[in-house]
Amino acid sequence: MKNLGKIYRITLARWGNILLGLLCSLGFAVFSGVSILMVIPLLDNVFSGNKTAIQYHNFTEFRLAAGEVISGFISGASGFKELFNAEYYQPWLDKLNLSMQQADPVMLLWMVSIAFIVLTIIKNIFFYGQNSSFAYLQGYTVREMRNQLYHKYIYQSLAFFNKNRVGDSIVRMMNDIEIVGTMFIDAFFKSLQNILLIVVYMITAMSINMRLFLISIIILPLFSWLISLLGNKIKKYAKRIQAKISQMFSYVEEMLSSIRIVKAFAREKREFERFSEINDQHFHFWFRSRLYGLINVPLAELNSTLIGGLVLIIGGRLVLTPDSGFSFGSFMAFLFAIFSMLHPVKQLTTTYASLRKALVSADRIYEIMDEHTDITDTPGAIEKKTFESQIEFTGVSFSYNSNKTVLNDINLKITRGEKVALVGSSGSGKTTITNLMTRMYDTSEGEIRIDGIPLQNIKLSDLRLLFGTVTQESILFSDTVYNNIAYGSLQKIDMARAQEAARIANADEFISPLPDGYNTRLDTKAANLSGGQKQRLCIARAIAGDPPILIFDEATSALDTEAELKVQQAIEQATQARTVVMIAHRLSTILNSDRIVVLDAGKIVGIGTHQELLNSNERYQTLYRLQFEL
Numbered sequence: 001m002k003n004l005g006k007i008y009r010i011t012l013a014r015w016g017n018i019l020l021g022l023l024c025s026l027g028f029a030v031f032s033g034v035s036i037l038m039v040i041p042l043l044d045n046v047f048s049g050n051k052t053a054i055q056y057h058n059f060t061e062f063r064l065a066a067g068e069v070i071s072g073f074i075s076g077a078s079g080f081k082e083l084f085n086a087e088y089y090q091p092w093l094d095k096l097n098l099s100m101q102q103a104d105p106v107m108l109l110w111m112v113s114i115a116f117i118v119l120t121i122i123k124n125i126f127f128y129g130q131n132s133s134f135a136y137l138q139g140y141t142v143r144e145m146r147n148q149l150y151h152k153y154i155y156q157s158l159a160f161f162n163k164n165r166v167g168d169s170i171v172r173m174m175n176d177i178e179i180v181g182t183m184f185i186d187a188f189f190k191s192l193q194n195i196l197l198i199v200v201y202m203i204t205a206m207s208i209n210m211r212l213f214l215i216s217i218i219i220l221p222l223f224s225w226l227i228s229l230l231g232n233k234i235k236k237y238a239k240r241i242q243a244k245i246s247q248m249f250s251y252v253e254e255m256l257s258s259i260r261i262v263k264a265f266a267r268e269k270r271e272f273e274r275f276s277e278i279n280d281q282h283f284h285f286w287f288r289s290r291l292y293g294l295i296n297v298p299l300a301e302l303n304s305t306l307i308g309g310l311v312l313i314i315g316g317r318l319v320l321t322p323d324s325g326f327s328f329g330s331f332m333a334f335l336f337a338i339f340s341m342l343h344p345v346k347q348l349t350t351t352y353a354s355l356r357k358a359l360v361s362a363d364r365i366y367e368i369m370d371e372h373t374d375i376t377d378t379p380g381a382i383e384k385k386t387f388e389s390q391i392e393f394t395g396v397s398f399s400y401n402s403n404k405t406v407l408n409d410i411n412l413k414i415t416r417g418e419k420v421a422l423v424g425s426s427g428s429g430k431t432t433i434t435n436l437m438t439r440m441y442d443t444s445e446g447e448i449r450i451d452g453i454p455l456q457n458i459k460l461s462d463l464r465l466l467f468g469t470v471t472q473e474s475i476l477f478s479d480t481v482y483n484n485i486a487y488g489s490l491q492k493i494d495m496a497r498a499q500e501a502a503r504i505a506n507a508d509e510f511i512s513p514l515p516d517g518y519n520t521r522l523d524t525k526a527a528n529l530s531g532g533q534k535q536r537l538c539i540a541r542a543i544a545g546d547p548p549i550l551i552f553d554e555a556t557s558a559l560d561t562e563a564e565l566k567v568q569q570a571i572e573q574a575t576q577a578r579t580v581v582m583i584a585h586r587l588s589t590i591l592n593s594d595r596i597v598v599l600d601a602g603k604i605v606g607i608g609t610h611q612e613l614l615n616s617n618e619r620y621q622t623l624y625r626l627q628f629e630l
Helices: 002-012 015-037 039-046 059-075 086-101 105-154 158-163 166-208 210-216 220-257 259-264 268-320 328-369 430-437 460-465 481-486 495-504 531-544 561-574 610-616 618-628
Strands: 390-398 407-415 419-423 445-450 467-470 549-553 579-583 595-600 603-608
Touching: 002 015, 002 105, 002 166, 002 328, 015 039, 015 105, 015 166, 015 328, 039 328, 059 086, 059 105, 105 166, 105 328, 166 210, 166 220, 166 328, 210 268, 210 328, 220 268, 220 328, 268 328, 390 430, 407 430, 407 579, 407 603, 419 430, 430 549, 430 579, 460 467, 467 531, 481 495, 481 531, 495 531, 495 561, 531 561, 595 610, 595 618, 603 610, 603 618, 610 618
Parallel strands: 419 579, 419 595, 467 549, 549 579
Antiparallel strands: 390 407, 390 445, 595 603
C-alpha cells in the first residue's frame, strides 16, 4: 500500500484541482439528492386526488406563503444544530406541505417542472466540473509517473540493463503506467464521486424513513465479503497477466531485432510456436481474470434486486396502511433514493476490482522506481572539464558477478597524447577496461584516477564528456544526419561545426550527396547507409564535442577491406592531438600505436610497441602469427 501513497503524493501536487473536483462532486451529489426529493410534492400535491381548498392561485401568492414558513423555520431555531433536529423541522415541513396542498395544482406543476430543469442544469455543471478536474489529475499523474520512471531508467547503470529485458521495461513504461492511470487514478476519483453520491442518497433515504433504510441495507455485509474475495483472485491473475505481457514484449522485441538471423536459419515456424505458447498462457490468465471480474456485475445486480424487493414489500405495506404517515410520494422518493444509491454501489464493486489490478501495476512500477542506481555522483564530486596528464589504473579488479573475475590486478598508465591499443582474445577484458574508464561500472577492487583524481570524485557528466566513444556496433538514431552528429556534444553546435566533424571523419563525401544533405533523416537503424558510412558518422559524432580522449572499441572489425580503409583514414584524422584508446582484433589497425597492451584471461601479460612485443611477448607473438602467417 506504500506505493499508493507515493502515487497520491504525485497527485496531491495539484491540490487545487483536487479541491475543485471534490467541491464539484459534492455539488453534483447534493443536487442529485434534491432532485429526488422533488418527487414528493409532484406525487403528493400535484397528482393527488385529496386536495384541500385552493388558497394560492399564482406563484406570487404561493411564494409569500412558503417564504413565511421558511423564514419562521430559520428565525425560530435556537442554533445551527437545531435546524437538523427532526423534532424541530418536522412541524415546519408539515406547514410547507400544507401550503403546497393549498396551491393550484397546475401552477405547482409548473413550479416543480421548472425547479427540476434548473436543478438538472446546475447538477450537470457540477458534473462537468468534477470530470474535467479529475481527468486533468489523471493525465497529470500519468505524465509525471512516466517522466519519473523514464528518468529512473535513463540514469541506471549498464549492470541494470544487463539483467532487465527491454520489452519488460517498455511494458512498465507504457502498459503498467496506463493501467495505474486508468484503473487507479480514474477509478479512485470516480470512487470519491460515488461515495459522495451514496452518502447523499443515504441521507435522503434516512430523512424520509430511517427504519425502512436500515432494513434495506442488511444484505450489504455479505455482498461486501464476496466482492473482497473476488478482488483477491483478480489481483493474483493481474500479476500473472502483467508478467506474461512483459515476457511477450521482450520476446517480440528480441525476435524483430534479430529477424535476419531468424530468416537465415529458416526458424520462422519455431519462433511462431514459441510466441504462440506465451500468447496462450497470457490468454489463459486473462480469461480467468475476466471470469472473476464478470461475477461482480451479477452479484451487484442480485444485491440491487434483493434490496429493491425488500423496500417494495415493506414500504408498499406502509403506504397501504392508512395511519402509517408514509405517503405515496415519500415512498416513491425513497425508492428513487435507494435505487439511485445502488448504481454507485455497483460501480464501486467494479472499481474495487480495477484497483486490485492497478495495485499489481503500481508494485511493478515502484519495483523499478525504488531500484538503487549503482553509478551516481558521490557527495562532494568535483567538476573536471579538461584532461591534463594521465589515466592511471592501480590494482584494478572487476567482476560482473561474484562467480567470475573479468579483470585481475590491472596496473596501467595512459599518458596524455598517447595512442594506446588493447589487444587480446575475446573475453580477455579489453572492453571492460574502457567501460571502467568511463564509469559505466565501478571497480570491484583497486582505483582508477584521471590527473590524480579518483573517478568517483569527478562529476559523472564531466567525466563522460572527457571521452568520445565509437563502438563496434554503429548505433544511430532515426533522426537527421545533423542531429546524429550533434548528439555527441552537450553544447548546441551549428551546422558548420557538424560539417567540420564530418569532414575529419571522411563522412562529408557521402553526406553531401544525400537528398537533403545534413538534414536527411536516417531510416530505422540507419538502413539507408552502408556499414562503413554508419561507422564514419559515429566517428563524426564522437569528435563533435571535441573530447580530449577517444575510445575506439573494434570500430572496424565488422567492415570489409575497402570500408575499413576509409574508416581507418577517418580514425587517423580524428585522433590527431588526442589521447586514444583502441581495442582491436585486427592487429594491422594498431601496429603504429605508441604502446600496445596485451591482455589474457583478465590480466595484462605485456606492454610495449609492436616490435618490442613481437620480440619478447609470447601471447602477442601467437596473436600475430594467427593473423599474418596463416
